[in-house]
Amino acid sequence: MSELDLIAQTPQIYWFIPSSGDGARLGRPSRPASFSYLSGVAQAADTLGFDGVLLPTGGVNEDTLVLASALSSITRQLRFLVALRPGLISPIQAARQTSSLDRISNGRINLNIVTGSGQRDFEGLALDHKDRYALTNEWLTAFRQAFSGEEVNLDGQHLQVVSGKSLVPSVQRPYPPIYFGGSSPEALDVAGEHVDVYLTWGERPAQVAEKLGEVRAAAARRGRKVRFGLRAHIIVRETEEEAWADAERLLEGVSPEAIEAAQKAFAASDSVGQRRMAALHGGSRDSLRIGRNLWAGVGLLRGGAGTAFVGNPENVAAALREYQALGVDTFVLSGYPHLEEAYRTAELLFPVLGKHSPLLQPRQAHEQQAAALEGQRLGRFTSI
Numbered sequence: 001m002s003e004l005d006l007i008a009q010t011p012q013i014y015w016f017i018p019s020s021g022d023g024a025r026l027g028r029p030s031r032p033a034s035f036s037y038l039s040g041v042a043q044a045a046d047t048l049g050f051d052g053v054l055l056p057t058g059g060v061n062e063d064t065l066v067l068a069s070a071l072s073s074i075t076r077q078l079r080f081l082v083a084l085r086p087g088l089i090s091p092i093q094a095a096r097q098t099s100s101l102d103r104i105s106n107g108r109i110n111l112n113i114v115t116g117s118g119q120r121d122f123e124g125l126a127l128d129h130k131d132r133y134a135l136t137n138e139w140l141t142a143f144r145q146a147f148s149g150e151e152v153n154l155d156g157q158h159l160q161v162v163s164g165k166s167l168v169p170s171v172q173r174p175y176p177p178i179y180f181g182g183s184s185p186e187a188l189d190v191a192g193e194h195v196d197v198y199l200t201w202g203e204r205p206a207q208v209a210e211k212l213g214e215v216r217a218a219a220a221r222r223g224r225k226v227r228f229g230l231r232a233h234i235i236v237r238e239t240e241e242e243a244w245a246d247a248e249r250l251l252e253g254v255s256p257e258a259i260e261a262a263q264k265a266f267a268a269s270d271s272v273g274q275r276r277m278a279a280l281h282g283g284s285r286d287s288l289r290i291g292r293n294l295w296a297g298v299g300l301l302r303g304g305a306g307t308a309f310v311g312n313p314e315n316v317a318a319a320l321r322e323y324q325a326l327g328v329d330t331f332v333l334s335g336y337p338h339l340e341e342a343y344r345t346a347e348l349l350f351p352v353l354g355k356h357s358p359l360l361q362p363r364q365a366h367e368q369q370a371a372a373l374e375g376q377r378l379g380r381f382t383s384i
Contacts (some may be wrong), residue, residue, distance in 0.1 A: 005208070009324065010330075010348070010353055010354045010355050011195065011320065011324055011328070011330060011331055011353065012052070012229075012250070012327055012329060012330040012331070013050055013051055013330075013331055013333060013345075013349075013350075013355065014050060014051055014052040014053055014054055014081060014229075014330065014332040014333065015041070015045040015050045015052075015053045015054070015332075015333060015334065015338070015345075015351075016037070016052075016053060016054050016056070016332070016334030016342065016344055017038055017041055017042060017053050017054065017055050017056070017067070017338075018031075018033060018334075018337075018338045019033050019038060019055060019061045019064075019067060019073070020033055020056070020058065020060040020061045021033045021060075022037070022041075022336070022337045022338050022339070023336060023337055024250060024336055024337050025249075025250060025253065025254075025336070026177040026250045026251060026254060026256060026297075026298065026300075026302060026336065027254060027262075027301045027303045028243075028253065029089075031337065033061075033214065035070065036046070036148060037061060037242045037339075038062075038067065038071070038338055039070075039074055041053075041266060041284075041333075041338050041339050041342065042071045042074070042075055042078065042353060043074060043075060044339055044342045044343065045078055045342055046075040046076055046077060046078040047358065047359045048055065048342055048343065048346040048350075048357050048358075048359050049355065049356060049357040049359070050078065050276075050342070050346070051078075051079060052078055052079030052080060052081055052108075052110065052329075053078060053079075053081065054081040054083075054112065054231070054334075055067055055068055055081065055082050055112075056078060056083060057083035057084075057085060057112075057114050060080045064082045064083045064084070065082060065084075065097055065101060065119075068080040068082045068101060068105070068109065069101055069104060069105075070229060072101070072108060072109075073219055073374035075103075076316045077108075079107065079108045079109070079110055080105065080108060080109055080110065080267070081110045081112050081144055081179060081332070082098070082101070082109060082110065082111055082112060082114070083112045083113075083114045084098070084111055084113055084114065085114050085116065085123075086113065086132075086135055086140070086258075087116075087117065087125045087127070087135055087141035087158075088125070089134070089147060090243050091139045091140075091142035091152075091159070091160075091161070091164075092142065092143075092152060092161065092164040092165070092166055093148050094143060095143055095147055095166035096145035096166045096168060096173075097147075098111060098146070098170065098175075098176060099103075099166060099168045099170040099175075100168060100177050100277055101229065102170040102334065103168070104168065105173055106116065106171060107170075107171035107176075109170075109172070109176040110176055110177045110178075110197075111175075111176050111177065111178050111179060112180070112181075112199070113136065113178060113179070113180045113192075113194075113195070115132050115133055115135075115136045115182060115187065116132060121368055125196065127158075128268045128270070129184065129186070130186055131157075131158065131188035133184070133187060133189075133190055134157060134158060135158040135159065136187075137189075137190050137193065137194070138154065138156035138158055138159045139152065139159060140190070140193075140194040140195075141156075141194075142154045142161050142164065143175075144174070144175060144178075144194065146164060146166040147169075147170060147173075147174050147175040148174065149165070149166070149169065150165075151163050151164065151165055151317065152164035152165065155379045166344060169303070173302050175311065177196040177197060177200075178194060178195045178197070179195065179196070179197045179199055180194070180195040180197075180198060180199065180230065180271040181198065181199035181201070181221060181231070181273065181382045182272070182273060183199060183200075183211065183271075183272040183273040183276055184272040184273075187272070188211075188214050188218050189218055190214055191215050191218060191219070191226060192215060192217075192218025192219040192220075192221065192222055192224065192226070193218075193222055194201055194287060195223075195226060196226065196227060197228065197229050198212070198215045198226050198227070198228050198229070199228075199229045199230070199231055199332070200212065200228070200229075200230055200231070200328075201230070201232065201276075201277060201304070201305045201306075201307065202231065202232030202294065202305065202307035202309070203230055203276060203277075203307070204231055204280075204282065204290060204291060204294070205272060205291075205322050205323060205326065206330075207244075207276070208230070208323060208326055209326045212228055212326055212327055212328075214229075215316035227327075227329055227330070227342070228326075228327045228328045228329065228330070228332070229328060229329070229330035229331065229332060230323055230328045230331050230332070231305045231308050231331075231332040232305055232307045232308060232309060232332075232333060233298050233305065233307065233308035233309070233333065233334050233335055233336075234308060234310075234316065234333045234334070234335050234345055234349075235247050235250075235295075235308055235309070235310045235311075235312055235335060235341075236309070236310075236311065236312070236316045236343070236348050236349050237311075237343060237344070237348070238313075238348070239312055239326060240311050240312050240315065243296075243310050243311050243312060244310055244311075245323070246260070247297060247310045248297075249294050250253060250297065250298070250336060251285070251297055251300065252301070254301065254380070258301065259283060259285070259300050259301065262276060262300065262301045262302075263283040263300070266270075266278050266303055268378070269303075274303060275336065276303070277296075277299045277304075277305075277306040277307075278299065278306075280296040280306070280307065281296040281297075281299060281306075285297075285300065289321070289363060290307070292311075292315070292319070293309055293310055293311040293316055293318075293319040294307055294308075294309060294310070294319065295307060295308045295309075295310045305334075308335075309333075312348075313348045313349050313351075313352040314352055316349060316352075317351050317352040317353050317382060320353070330350055333345065346359075
């Protein structure tokens with residue numbers, strides 16, 4: 001795909017709902033995850049023109065189905081990427097609940113299937129890495145079949161379903177789009193078998209290209225095709241210098257002991273993706289720039305997605321297009337704090353990507369308006 005073709009294609013941009021709290025510094029949340037605050041982030045994303053938002057899952061996060069139901073009632077066009085955890089809810093009950101949520105939101109639900117990365121993630125469900133993905137495979141088999149309205153019978157290693165039915169159809173057919181991520185061979189097989197959109201974290205382009213190729217091959221063996229998304233953070237500013245300074249500011253006050261403790265916890269995870277994230281920086285603050293506009297500093301303290309696109313709008317857009325050339329059509333982004341960074345991202349990055357924001361004028365319009373107002377102040381009347 002040529003550079004001109006990439007420029008002509010506008011990717012989908014999703015934002016993030018910080019349902020465990022928010023703040024302007026890594027590891028130092030200063031804003032509780034009150035519903036009023038999360039509502040503000042969701043409504044900002046909705047009016048700014050983001051395509052959707054990711055609702056994360058975890059022991060300290062608000063329940064995704066409950067939160068998506070509430071937020072969908074106060075937004076208009078925003079889609080909700082809702083995490084579901086195989087093993088914590090039955091596939092038939094999950095099908096019924098997501099069908100209802102899809103109907104209530106008028107077809108604005110995507111599903112993010114999260115297998116997890118250890119026993120604690122499953123809140124006591126004692127399964128090793130391979131068994132968790134075997135469970136996920138069985139769960140998705142029953143889950144997808146339930147949306148057909150037919151009787152589901154499954155006698156699996158981890159799941160048994162007898163005469164299961166989900167009789168409430170979803171708006172989106174055959175079911176809301178299924179997103180999924182994972183870097184192990186077992187995860188790639190699940191992706192090839194079941195999912196609509198495979199999500200990767202923001203590794204170097206060559207690493208992402210290799211992984212996406214493996215998913216394509218796994219899907220092709222089953223006569224399927226898969227779309228691709230990328231999850232990362234973003235720090236976009238008017239200038240490169242300002243962006244990189246704000247990236248460093250995220251780590252202000254972070255002690256070596258805090259980094260060491262976080263890295264020790266990540267090392268105990270059996271997540272292949274988490275190990276790949278940690279390998280990008282090796283726990284050192286001296287090797288965080290892993291690309292011209294790719295920074296691994298978030299991963300020093302935060303598990304999961306640990307990289308950020310950093311730079312001015314033109315350079316960040318060029319970095320995104322490098323992943324578009326690999327087949328990525330959806331970027332799930334976030335920034336600290338999420339309310340203010342949603343505005344910055346929409347105002348600065350959207351125009352360069354050719355993405356319309358109904359709430360904001362392009363930068364050129366702002367500049368013309370500012371020049372006109374300055375002219376009026378000096379006694380020169382200029383039409384705006």
